Amino acid sequence: MSLVLHYHPYSRAAGTLWALEEAGQPYELKVVDIMKGEQKGPGLVAKNPMGKLPTLEDGDVVVTEAAAICLYLADRYAPGKLAPALDDPRRGTYLRWSFFAPSVIEPAVMAKVSGWTYKEVAAGWGNYDSMIAAAESALAHGPFVLGEQFSMADVVLGGLLRFMLQFKTIEPRAAFTGYVARLDQRPAFQRAEARNLAMRQQLGLK
Structure with missing residues (x-):
């Protein structure tokens, strides 16, 4: 088992379980x-200088950042299925x-919730209202981002x-x-949720 x-179930790594389940490869937590x-x-910081989760090891390859891990898994293990060629x-x-x-x-929501003051032209995320309109447009052409086909983009955006x-x-x-x-109806998502719940119970977390 290389993955x-x-x-931790209270980190972004909890969402990464869904990506792993969709990829269909055995993995270790x-x-x-x-x-x-x-x-x-020092052990984790040596792998991920940010000292954050999720951090994925695939043999000698280390991938960090939740979205990057999702796209890596799709390209590596499900090309043409979870990732377009x-x-x-x-x-x-x-x-x-x-x-x-x-x-x-994410930054547009953080800016709104936290009351940040900033110049919209200087921020890559623009403003909240434009972000909402753009996000809705992503879902306008089908049940998923790519229309009828589910992809790892749905794990990233939907998660x-x-x-x-x-x-x-x-x-x-x-x-x-x-x-x-x-x-939420996807079997892989439901498996991931069940495992997250089991891990919370195992660790004595609510």
Whole structure:
């Protein structure tokens, strides 16, 4: 088993389980106690200088950043299925919305929630209202980002929207709630959720 995910169920690594389940490869979870700050220990920092989760090892390859891990798994283990081929015209759309989630949605929501003052022309995420309109447009042409075909872009985008809807940091537009409800029906997502729950129980967490 070459895939090892440095993990805690109360970290972004919990969402990475869904990507691993979709990829369909065996994997090992290596629990990192973030309550005790173990993610900042020398062992993990040597692999991920940010000292954060998720951190994925695939043999000698180390991949960090949740969205990057998702795209890596799709290209490495499910090309043409979870990731459009390099010469597929849909790959541009796939990459566009995969990067939009962490680089535009997340900071735009943080800016709104935290009351940041900034110049919109200087911020890569623009403003909240434009972000919402753009995110809705990503879902306008089908049940998934690529229309009828589910892809790892849906794990990245849908996972973030689910989290934000759960914590009420983004408005529950019908396009978002319907999309997340469709994603919740995926067997891989349900397996990941069951494993996250089991790990919380094993670790004595609520």
